[in-house]
Amino acid sequence: MSSVLYKSVVKNFGALNVLRSLDLAVPDHKFLALLGPSGCGKTTALRILAGLDMPSAGKVFIGERDVTRLQPRDRDIAMVFQSYALYPQMTVAENISYPLWIRGTPDIERKVKIGEVAAVLEIGHLLDRRPRQLSGGQRQRVALARAIVRDPAAFLMDEPLSNLDARLRLTMRGEIKRLCQRLGATTIYVTHDQVEALTMADLVAVMHGGELQQMAPPIDIYDRPANRFVATFVGNPPMNILPVTLADNGVRAGGKIVPLERTRFFACRLAEIVEIGLRPEDCSVAQHDAPDVLPGEIYVVEPMGNETLVNVRLDGGNVSVRAGRDFRGAVGENIGVAFDAANACFFNSVGITAVH
Numbered sequence: 557m558s559s560v561l562y563k564s565v566v567k568n569f570g571a572l573n574v575l576r577s578l579d580l581a582v583p584d585h586k587f588l589a590l591l592g593p594s595g596c597g598k599t600t601a602l603r604i605l606a607g608l609d610m611p612s613a614g615k616v617f618i619g620e621r622d623v624t625r626l627q628p629r630d631r632d633i634a635m636v637f638q639s640y641a642l643y644p645q646m647t648v649a650e651n652i653s654y655p656l657w658i659r660g661t662p663d664i665e666r667k668v669k670i671g672e673v674a675a676v677l678e679i680g681h682l683l684d685r686r687p688r689q690l691s692g693g694q695r696q697r698v699a700l701a702r703a704i705v706r707d708p709a710a711f712l713m714d715e716p717l718s719n720l721d722a723r724l725r726l727t728m729r730g731e732i733k734r735l736c737q738r739l740g741a742t743t744i745y746v747t748h749d750q751v752e753a754l755t756m757a758d759l760v761a762v763m764h765g766g767e768l769q770q771m772a773p774p775i776d777i778y779d780r781p782a783n784r785f786v787a788t789f790v791g792n793p794p795m796n797i798l799p800v801t802l803a804d805n806g807v808r809a810g811g812k813i814v815p816l817e818r819t820r821f822f823a824c825r826l827a828e829i830v831e832i833g834l835r836p837e838d839c840s841v842a843q844h845d846a847p848d849v850l851p852g853e854i855y856v857v858e859p860m861g862n863e864t865l866v867n868v869r870l871d872g873g874n875v876s877v878r879a880g881r882d883f884r885g886a887v888g889e890n891i892g893v894a895f896d897a898a899n900a901c902f903f904n905s906v907g908i909t910a911v912h
C-alpha cells in the first residue's frame with residue numbers, strides 16, 4: 557500500500573474550471589472519503605488519480621512515484637465503480653481473475669488467489685455464475701473481489717453503494733469498512749453521502765466548487781467545521797444558522813446573550829462574528845415565554861421512533877430541534893427553543909469559522 561498525493565491539481569473541461577488547485581495528501585493505509593455535493597469535482601479528482609483523465613496542471617503521486625503521465629494499467633491501483641463494471645459474458649471466477657490474467661499470473665496461482673478473495677467476500681458459492689444471475693449486493697462483492705485480488709497500491713471507489721437499496725447499503729458500508737481495515741488498504745472513496753463518509757473514513761475531505769474546504773477526521777469535521785459550508789453540509793438535519801449581533805463580551809442571538817471568553821475569541825475576531833451555528837442536538841424545546849429562549853411556532857413535527865425532529869419557525873428563519881420520542885406539540889403552537897452554546901460554531905461575514 558502507498559500514500560497518495562495531489563499537488564496543485566487543476567482540471568478544466570474547455571472553459572469549465574472543475575478543479576481549482578487541489579492539494580491533498582492521503583497517508584499510507586488510510587481510508588479517505590472525498591465528500592461533496594453533486595458536481596463539485598469528486599469523480600474528476602478520482603479519475604485523474606486513476607489515469608482516466610489528465611490534469612490540466614499539477615501532479616499526482618502514488619507513494620514516491622509521479623504517476624501523472626502513466627497509463628492507468630501502470631499505476632498499480634484498483635477502481636470500484638458505481639456500476640460495478642463486470643464483464644457480463646464472463647463467470648464470477650473469470651471476472652475476478654481477469655486482472656491477474658492480464659498480468660500473466662500462472663493458472664495455479666490465479667486459482668489460489670480467487671479462492672482466497674472469494675472466501676474473504678463470502679462469494680465462493682457464486683464463482684460459476686454470470687453477473688446477470690447475481691443480486692446487486694452480490695455484484696458489488698464481485699467488483700470488490702476483483703479489486704482486492706490484485707493487491708494494488710491503492711483502492712479508488714466511486715460511489716460504490718449508490719445502486720443498492722437502503723438496507724443493503726447499510727450492510728455493505730460495514731463490510732467495506734471491515735475489508736479495508738483488514739487489508740490496511742489506502743482507499744479513496746468518493747461519496748455525496750455524508751453518513752457514509754463519517755462512518756467509514758479515517759479522514760474526510762470535503763469539497764465544494766472544485767476546492768477542498770477541509771480535510772480532517774470525521775469527528776473534527778462534525779465538531780470543528782472550517783466554514784459555514786462544511787458546517788451545514790455535514791449533519792442531518794443540518795446545523796442551524798442564526799444571525800447574531802455583538803453584545804458586551806459576547807453575542808446576542810434573539811433575546812439570549814451568549815457569553816464568549818475573550819481569551820478564546822480575540823477582540824478583533826469577536827467583532828467579526830455575524831452568525832452562530834447550532835446543531836439540532838444542542839437545541840431543545842422549551843416554554844414559549846421561558847427566559848433565554850428563542851420564541852417561535854411549531855412548523856413541522858417528525859416522529860422518528862427513537863426521537864422527534866421538531867422544526868420551529870423563528871423570527872430569523874427556521875431551526876431544527878431534536879426532541880424526545882414523547883414530544884406531543886402540534887403545528888402552529890407557540891414554543892421556545894433553548895440552546896446550549898458549548899458546542900456552537902461562530903461564523904464571520906464570509907462564512908469562515910471565527911474560532912474553534
Ligand code: ATP
Nearest residue numbers: 569572574592593594595596597598599600601748
Ligand atoms: P457527482 O456526485 O454528480 O458525480 P462530482 O462531484 O463527482 O458529481 P464530477 O463528475 O467530477 O462531479 O463533475 C464536475 C463537473 O465537471 C460537473 O460540472 C460536470 O458536468 C463536469 N464534467 C465532468 N466530466 C466532464 C467532461 N468529460 N466534459 C465536460 N465536463 C465534464
